[in-house]
Amino acid sequence: MELYIGNKNYSTWSLRAWLMLKKHGLNFKEIKLTLGTDTFYKRLENLSPTQKVPTLIDGTTIVWDSLAICEYINDSYLSGIAWPQCSKNKAKARALACEMHSGFMGIRNELPMNIRAKRNVILSEQAKKDIKRIETIWSEQHLQFKEQGGWLFDQWSIADAMFSPVVLRFKTYGIQINDGATAYMTRVLDCPSLQKWIADSAIETDIIEVDEAGIDVS
Numbered sequence: 001m002e003l004y005i006g007n008k009n010y011s012t013w014s015l016r017a018w019l020m021l022k023k024h025g026l027n028f029k030e031i032k033l034t035l036g037t038d039t040f041y042k043r044l045e046n047l048s049p050t051q052k053v054p055t056l057i058d059g060t061t062i063v064w065d066s067l068a069i070c071e072y073i074n075d076s077y078l079s080g081i082a083w084p085q086c087s088k089n090k091a092k093a094r095a096l097a098c099e100m101h102s103g104f105m106g107i108r109n110e111l112p113m114n115i116r117a118k119r120n121v122i123l124s125e126q127a128k129k130d131i132k133r134i135e136t137i138w139s140e141q142h143l144q145f146k147e148q149g150g151w152l153f154d155q156w157s158i159a160d161a162m163f164s165p166v167v168l169r170f171k172t173y174g175i176q177i178n179d180g181a182t183a184y185m186t187r188v189l190d191c192p193s194l195q196k197w198i199a200d201s202a203i204e205t206d207i208i209e210v211d212e213a214g215i216d217v218s
């Protein structure tokens, strides 16, 4: 399998798909392209109909969306273990993953992932509302499942993959959240696969200006 990804410092959608493969110890070749460059679009031209990352190539199968990649890996390689097994929890995990995949535009617009940085930003009402909602999700799920590993459900799931980049965003911008949500953040940050991604991002040197938000506090 080949997974095309963007810069590790900035590419949130890439991180979600990469984490899904890495966390489950699957064998894949990662191909990193610098976002927004001619090479980026040229390399993806004949591979991905959207010319975006992540794009997964598995033999003749091409999957060009983060959530679809997670679903494909779960079905093809993991016998479905990457969603909770109980149907009620599975429905909720899917709803949360979709909520992330299609929403939280305040956070996505105002707090771009920039793992290397430490920044202050002035938040809009929409971003504050998004943060409140995420705090509720993380703290409620953490309270319910903290004895079973501290993930959003009884084991690491695609829902955790979807929210991991938000943890990194909150860290960069010093977003204050309640104790339960902070405990979930700590759980995510302790994950060795995520640590590997963070270490890789630290040695990247490309600057994507559009993702450099806020005032430096480091």
Ligand SMILES: N[C@@H](CCC(=O)N[C@@H](CS)C(=O)NCC(=O)O)C(=O)O
Residues within 6 Å of the ligand: 006, 010, 011, 012, 013, 014, 035, 036, 051, 052, 053, 054, 064, 065, 066, 067
């Ligand atoms: N819905 C897609 C979004 C993918 C996406 O927007 N990827 C960004 C990088 S994080 C990208 O490839 N941007 C390049 C561009 O839009 O030109 C997914 O979930 O994978």
